[in-house]
Amino acid sequence: GQSLEQPSEVTAVEGAIVQINCTYQTSGFYGLSWYQQHDGGAPTFLSYNALDGLEETGRFSSFLSRSDSYGYLLLQELQMKDSASYFCAVRGGNYGQNFVFGPGTRLSVLP
Amino acid sequence: GAGVSQTPSNKVTEKGKYVELRCDPISGHTALYWYRQSLGQGPEFLIYFQGTGAADDSGLPNDRFFAVRPEGSVSTLKIQRTERGDSAVYLCASSLSSGDEQFFGPGTRLTVL
Numbered sequence: 207g208q209s210l211e212q213p214s215e216v217t218a219v220e221g222a223i224v225q226i227n228c229t230y231q232t233s234g235f236y237g238l239s240w241y242q243q244h245d246g247g248a249p250t251f252l253s254y255n256a257l258d259g260l261e262e263t264g265r266f267s268s269f270l271s272r273s274d275s276y277g278y279l280l281l282q283e284l285q286m287k288d289s290a291s292y293f294c295a296v297r298g299g300n301y302g303q304n305f306v307f308g309p310g311t312r313l314s315v316l317p
Numbered sequence: 318g319a320g321v322s323q324t325p326s327n328k329v330t331e332k333g334k335y336v337e338l339r340c341d342p343i344s345g346h347t348a349l350y351w352y353r354q355s356l357g358q359g360p361e362f363l364i365y366f367q368g369t370g371a372a373d374d375s376g377l378p379n380d381r382f383f384a385v386r387p388e389g390s391v392s393t394l395k396i397q398r399t400e401r402g403d404s405a406v407y408l409c410a411s412s413l414s415s416g417d418e419q420f421f422g423p424g425t426r427l428t429v430l
Contacts, residue, residue: 237417239417247423248408248421248423248424249408249421250421251418251419251420254417254418256417293359293360295359295360299373303372304362304365304373304375304376305350305362305419307352307359308359309358310357310358310359
C-alpha cells in the first residue's frame with residue numbers, strides 16, 4: 207500500500223523556524239511535493255524535490271532523502287499568515303502519473 | 318491569467334441522485350487531476366488525464382464515479398446514485414505536461430442528504 211505520515215499539529219511563534227517532517231511508503235517514487243492550504247482555500251504549490259538534497263525558495267526550504275523515504279519542509283521567519291495546513295505529496299505510480307497526499311500538518315503561528 | 322475554475326461551487330443533492338461537477342483548467346495545461354478532500358484530511362487522488370485520455374483512474378472508488386475530458390480541456394466528474402459518504406470537497410488541478418506544480422481550483426463542495 208501507500209502511506210505518508212506527518213505530524214498532525216505544530217505550533218510556533220512569529221519569527222521562529224519550524225520543520226514539518228514527512229515519511230512515506232509508496233509504490234514507485236518520482237518526487238515529493240509540498241502544498242499549503244488555508245482554511246476554506248485551495249492547496250497551493252510550495253516546492254518539489256525529485257533528487258536528494260535541499261531546495262530553497264525564499265523563506266521556505268524543502269529537503270528529500272530518498273534512501274530514508276523522508277523529507278521535510280522548513281519555514282523560516284514565521285509570519286501569522288503562515289498559519290495553515292501543510293501537505294506533503296508523493297508523485298508515484300508506474301510512470302509518475304499519480305499523487306498521494308499525506309494527512310496534513312496544521313501549523314499555528316502565535317504572536 | 319485565469320486560474321482553474323470549478324462549477325458549481327456548492328452542490329446539495331439527495332441520496333440516489335446523479336451529479337456532474339465541472340472543471341476548467343488553465344489554458345495550455347495538458348494534465349488534469351481530480352481529487353476529493355474530506356474535512357481534516359489530505360486530498361485523495363481520483364483520476365489523472367493527459368490530454369483526452371484517462372492515464373490513471375485507479376483512485377476512483379467504484380463504478381458510480383466516472384470522468385471525461387473529451388476535447389482535452391474541460392473535464393466533468395460524474396457521480397451516479399450518490400451516497401451520503403460521497404459528501405466532500407471535490408478538487409480539480411491542472412499542470413503542464415511535464416510539470417510537477419499543480420494548480421488547484423477552488424473546489425466543489427458536494428453534500429448528499
